[in-house]
Amino acid sequence: xxxxxxxxxxxxxxxxxxxxxxxxxxxxxxxxxxxxxxxxxxxxxxxxxxxxxxxxxxxxxxxxxxxxxxxxxxxxxxxxxxxxxxxxxxxxxxxxxxxxxxxxxxxxxxxxxxxxxxxxxxxxxxxxxxxxxxxxxxxxxxxxxxxxxxxxxx
Numbered sequence: 001x002x003x004x005x006x007x008x009x010x011x012x013x014x015x016x017x018x019x020x021x022x023x024x025x026x027x028x029x030x031x032x033x034x035x036x037x038x039x040x041x042x043x044x045x046x047x048x049x050x051x052x053x054x055x056x057x058x059x060x061x062x063x064x065x066x067x068x069x070x071x072x073x074x075x076x077x078x079x080x081x082x083x084x085x086x087x088x089x090x091x092x093x094x095x096x097x098x099x100x101x102x103x104x105x106x107x108x109x110x111x112x113x114x115x116x117x118x119x120x121x122x123x124x125x126x127x128x129x130x131x132x133x134x135x136x137x138x139x140x141x142x143x144x145x146x147x148x149x150x151x152x153x154x
Contacts, residue, residue: 042068 046067053059062070 038068041071045071 042064046062046064049067049070050061054061
């Protein structure tokens with residue numbers, strides 16, 4: 001191994017070491033940012049609770065840790081803040097791609113069959129929806145709400 005090859009290997013090692021330090025720094029900064037966010041959010045909940053709940057409802061004031069526990073309790077009960085909580089919908093109403101309701105691929109269709117449903121909605125979904133609207137408008141009388149459409153109606 002000549003001196004040029006040794007220098008090249010040393011530069012590669014230094015480059016990888018710098019990349020490792022950069023990744024470690026990002027991880028440490030991410031953990032610190034998450035901790036700071038949790039601290040700030042807990043303080044915000046505590047301040048809002050102590051400002052509103054005792055005078056409005058006669059509830060006692062809470063400490064920081066009680067406020068932080070309320071955040072966790074709300075997450076468990078309501079499943080907010082994204083992630084694992086909440087319900088999963090097949091169509092979200094905002095024109096985004098459809099996904100099967102929970103368990104459909106396993107129970108009703110085999111793996112990969114969901115693409116047929118997506119293709120149906122890409123090709124025929126708009127037409128079917130427009131026909132539904134026309135049907136609902138024909139059935140509606142003045143002063144009465146549009147009738148509910150069920151699967152039995154054709």
